[in-house]
Amino acid sequence: MSIQAGINVFSVHERIGDDYFGALEQLAEAGYRNLELISFNMKKRSRLRDDFPSEAVSGKLKELGLAAIAVHEGPMPGQELLEHDWDNVMAYYGTLGTEAIVLPSVWIQDRESALRLAEQLGVLGKRLKDNGFALYLHNHAHEFKSDGETTLFDLLADNTDPELLKFELDMVWAMRAGIDPVAVLERLGSRCDMVHQKDLNKELAGPVNLFEAIKRNGDEALPVFEAYQKYIGPADFVDLGTGTFDFASVYKRINEMGSVKYALVENEGRSSDKIESVRNDLKVLQSYL
Numbered sequence: 001m002s003i004q005a006g007i008n009v010f011s012v013h014e015r016i017g018d019d020y021f022g023a024l025e026q027l028a029e030a031g032y033r034n035l036e037l038i039s040f041n042m043k044k045r046s047r048l049r050d051d052f053p054s055e056a057v058s059g060k061l062k063e064l065g066l067a068a069i070a071v072h073e074g075p076m077p078g079q080e081l082l083e084h085d086w087d088n089v090m091a092y093y094g095t096l097g098t099e100a101i102v103l104p105s106v107w108i109q110d111r112e113s114a115l116r117l118a119e120q121l122g123v124l125g126k127r128l129k130d131n132g133f134a135l136y137l138h139n140h141a142h143e144f145k146s147d148g149e150t151t152l153f154d155l156l157a158d159n160t161d162p163e164l165l166k167f168e169l170d171m172v173w174a175m176r177a178g179i180d181p182v183a184v185l186e187r188l189g190s191r192c193d194m195v196h197q198k199d200l201n202k203e204l205a206g207p208v209n210l211f212e213a214i215k216r217n218g219d220e221a222l223p224v225f226e227a228y229q230k231y232i233g234p235a236d237f238v239d240l241g242t243g244t245f246d247f248a249s250v251y252k253r254i255n256e257m258g259s260v261k262y263a264l265v266e267n268e269g270r271s272s273d274k275i276e277s278v279r280n281d282l283k284v285l286q287s288y289l
Contacts, residue, residue: 003254003289004262005282006034006069008196011267012274017043020052021060028064030279035061036102036194036264037071037093049088054095061096068093069262070100070168070194072138077107077223081120090131100194101128102136102168108143109211114152118159125164136194138168141177141232142210151179157188166191170266172198172245176232178207182253185260193261195254197285198268199243201236208232237269239277240284251288263289 007027009016015023016038027035041048061068071093075084081103089101108114125135143153150158157167169192171181185192213231214220222230241247254260263285271277 003260004034005032005285005289006036006262006264007032007278007282008036008038008072008264008266010038010072011265011278011281013038013042015274016048017041020048024060024064024066026275027278028066030275031282032278033065034067034069034262034264036100037068037096037098038104039071039073049092054092058096068096068098070102070136070264071096071098072102072104074103074105081106081117082123086124086127090128090133094132099133100136100166101133102138102194104138105140106137106143108152108156109145111147111152111155114147114155115159118156121156121160121165125161129164134166135164136166136168138196139170140173140228141208144174144177144179145209145211153184154187157191162191166193168192168194168196170196170198171250172196172200172237175200175245176208176236178209182250185254185257188259189257190259193259195260195263196266197240197245197263197281198237198266199240199245201238201269202242202244204236204244234268234270237267239267239269239271240265240281247284247288255289 012023012027039047039049041051073089075081106117108117121135128135139153144151147155167188169181169184169188174181174184208231210227210231214222214227219227265278265281265285267278267281
């Protein structure tokens with residue numbers, strides 16, 4: 001089976017904040033068919049599922065020939081993972097036919113917090129699986145912090161059940177941490193059937209260790225998202241095909257492995273015309289699938 005292209009709609013989150021259905025129309029016109037939705041309206045600071053009934057969203061997706069294959073959904077920073085209103089999440093996205101629930105981010109700092117999270121992921125993964133959903137975890141850079149001979153990311157993988165937790169590898173976030181994404185994909189195997197595709201700015205000096213930067217500058221009290229905005233930002237990322245990501249060799253190996261089903265554009269860089277950027281991103285990505 002060939003890999004299907006898609007997009008995480010965070011790529012156009014500003015347009016979604018202004019006109020959700022209009023943004024979906026533009027993505028469909030740009031050639032996308034597979035969407036990974038987001039749960040949060042970044043402009044209005046509200047949940048999209050609170051603002052738009054599932055029946056209305058489902059109808060719009062069908063009208064446009066779009067499939068909501070996954071959604072980035074999870075608790076707000078500071079809220080316990082298992083205290084999130086998962087019953088409402090499942091009811092809402094079940095109406096859309098969405099079966100993959102992806103945690104967009106988790107904040108782990110050490111072995112203790114990673115193992116605690118692994119236990120919670122097992123509980124949540126079983127709850128979702130029992131109701132027909134699959135739980136995924138999406139990475140950023142900090143999960144690849146070293147812990148002896150392993151990383152916090154590896155601790156999560158080693159201490160969770162493959163039947164209850166899958167991974168959506170953001171390959172360029174891994175690169176931003178100095179990690180070879182192909183090595184991670186080979187390690188995960190069938191546990192990773194979705195990847196996020198960005199491209200990395202050629203002008204970056206090298207990988208960033210978020211925890212070292214925080215400690216070096218006395219920023220331990222910074223909330224996680226503020227820390228990311230300070231040390232890693234939109235300028236790190238560029239439109240596909242214009243940065244350092246080696247599409248030819250990486251996708252040659254991905255196609256050989258055969259475990260990845262979806263490659264999803266996530267364009268977090270600055271752009272004068274986001275729709276035109278993601279339109280071109282789709283063409284670049286499809287040329288390697």
